[in-house]
Amino acid sequence: MxxxxxxxxxxxxxxxxxxxxxxxxxxxxxxxxxxxxxxxxxxxxxxxxxxxxxxxxxxxxxxxxxxxGKGKGKKRSASGIMKPKPISPELREFVGGAEELPRTEALKIIWAHIKGNNLQDPNNKKIIVCDEKLKKIFGGRDRVGFLEISGLLNPHFQK
Structure with missing residues (x-):
């Protein structure tokens, strides 16, 4: 052809x-x-x-x-961890005064703080060495594993 x-x-x-x-x-x-x-x-x-x-x-x-661009493809409302929820006063102070926040956004802000202040243990990057701000959020703990962060945020989000 x-x-x-x-x-x-x-x-x-x-x-x-x-x-x-x-x-x-x-x-x-x-x-x-x-x-x-x-x-x-x-x-x-x-x-x-x-x-x-x-x-x-x-x-x-x-x-x-x-x-x-019409028809199928309507935007769904946020749900699950993407849905903004009321947060505790400690977390509100950490993130800058927001009344509601999605869990994903809270994790981004916490990780930006960790990376910006070089709070990862130099010998084991999976361990976060908490400063005073993070200690308020993580219940006074000095060191936190990076997989524990989302679990330690649970009390700060109202259901």
Whole structure:
């Protein structure tokens, strides 16, 4: 097959040689949906495109909505450890006065403090040597294992 084949002459399941720039979202055609799937065909790294056509008006309309960014893909509300929850006064003081905070964000702030103040044990990086701020959060402990941090944060988050 030549590289000058037009879109009207391409049949479903046909393999074409093409440049990498053809990797794009599905294209809506008048007869249905046409999408391109890339795959490697040789050791030299040449690419081929498999043309897949679906002849349904609903599929074409759906493909146009997906290409425009509508329809599926609604943003869900935060849940689990991503959901902001009220925090204790000790943790509130540490993070700068926020009333609510997700657990993930609290861990990021604590790790930024640990890295910024070089609080990891030089002999064993898995051990955190607590300064005065961290001692307030971790119940007065001098040394904490990095796997213990999330467990020690449990009392600071109200359920």
């Amino acid at each position: 030549s590289a000058t084949t037009t879109a009207g002459a391409i049949r479903s399941g046909e393999v074409l040689a093409c440049p990498v720039t053809l990797r794009r979202a599905p294209v809506a055609a008048a007869a249905g949906v046409v999408s391109f799937r890339m795959r490697r065909v040789s050791a030299a790294g040449r690419l081929a495109v498999r043309v897949v056509a679906a002849a349904s008006a609903e599929g074409a309309a759906e493909a146009v909505e997906v290409a425009k």
